[in-house]
Amino acid sequence: VDEAEFLAGYDPTAYPRPALTVDLVLFGLREGRPAALLLRRNQHPHLGRWALPGGFVGIDEDLDAAATRVLRDKADIPHAHLEQLYTFGAIGRDPRARIVTVAYLALLPESAFAEAPERGLVAAAIEVPWAGEAGGPVTALSPKGETLPLAFDHAEILAMAVLRLRGKLDYSEVAFALLPDLFTLRQLQDVHEAILGTPLNKPAFRRRMLDRGWLDPTGRHEAGTSFRPAELYRLRRPR
Amino acid sequence: VDEAEFLAGYDPTAYPRPALTVDLVLFGLREGRPAALLLRRNQHPHLGRWALPGGFVGIDEDLDAAATRVLRDKADIPHAHLEQLYTFGAIGRDPRARIVTVAYLALLPESAFAEAPERGLVAAAIEVPWAGEAGGPVTALSPKGETLPLAFDHAEILAMAVLRLRGKLDYSEVAFALLPDLFTLRQLQDVHEAILGTPLNKPAFRRRMLDRGWLDPTGRHEAGTSFRPAELYRLRRPR
């Protein structure tokens, strides 16, 4: 059996093989809520539904390179924190053909997020029911609050993205990828609260973050507030 | 561009596509140390090196189903805790052709582990250098202590498996998948210490595990010791 499979590895017509794509969860915060950039499908199947940007993996292209290419070409974003999320390969997930997709998570600061609508992308708020730790199926909402029907298994992929972020939030630097270079402790706390979906204790959060030693105070302060301005911090590099 | 890719999804000859496989990390403990079942390659490339059992994903086969099939057919193990680990798709990872592999982690109790050698599988101890949290490249050792050269990028896959286990150890039930149905608290602690590669405080570990409420005492005790026998516990189901 192994010999046949070996040959099938050389000859693409010996056995039919699944097609391989990457799909990107372009994740960020929109008005303090989890959000992702979605693309409206203008073809069958799932015409009119909303989908993650994606593309086929080239025969001479790394998976990470394919994800970077999709980020650049379909979302016009030159650079972002990118990490592989999970690979989805259920039989019926695409009605056209057998397509296995490697989902990637891209983390965008709110600024990059704001420029997106010109490309036909919509910044959809992602509602994650708390659903007892596991996180249920998500719903996507347009900026006006309408529910956006999702294509394929993309609701499942979005749910996985939020769960992954929750898990990595407090031992990794993912939160900082969602913030500008300079940020206040309040902004950092807002990011944590948005992803966890639960309020946090302010003094405890401050203590934890400062004791961690990842933050450098800049001595500068935010401007334009009508109240006491908060100090701006920067992520210490390299970590 | 999208239209061309759409058609390529239907017609396998329009664009060449990567082949897709699953590879399994059959993980367990051998004499209190992390170990995995490896298969000696009897073909080029990497003839004589040691590899994870794997196989091509059928066109009508779920990824999980492919992993289950490999577990059954190549390792003769009817059932195990299986979870997707990561997808490896670097360009040169297989010199024959472009092959992308979805790595799975299978967790075996030591009993299933002991029966393996008949299938040509070797239970290799996995040495993970501590390497400051990140875990460096692993080395595999035969039961006699010889270093086993690994095929393809399988050292990287094994390293990822151990890192994943470390991360999930204390909020998931992966440790129990490595133990028999009835086990003592000492055995549970040994599993944790083996995976973390560091000793743990005994009273604190007991308290933590018992307070968690996952364990049911059975009232029964281990036998055959020449000292005080420990109580046997069972994982409470369902979690």
Next chain:
DNA sequence: GCAATAGTGTCTATCAGACAATATAGC
């Protein structure tokens, strides 16, 4: 001075590590 938020101090409950004391099996 007022409003609003930043930032700090203190008290308490919880949890982990250290260490020692007690319990129980075979011999």
Next chain:
DNA sequence: GCTATATTGTCTGATAGACACTATTGC
């Protein structure tokens, strides 16, 4: 009783939540 390990108790230091207090800005 002796040995080896299981199991429990206690002390202590670190950490998180609750809550109140002080600081600073624009107006």
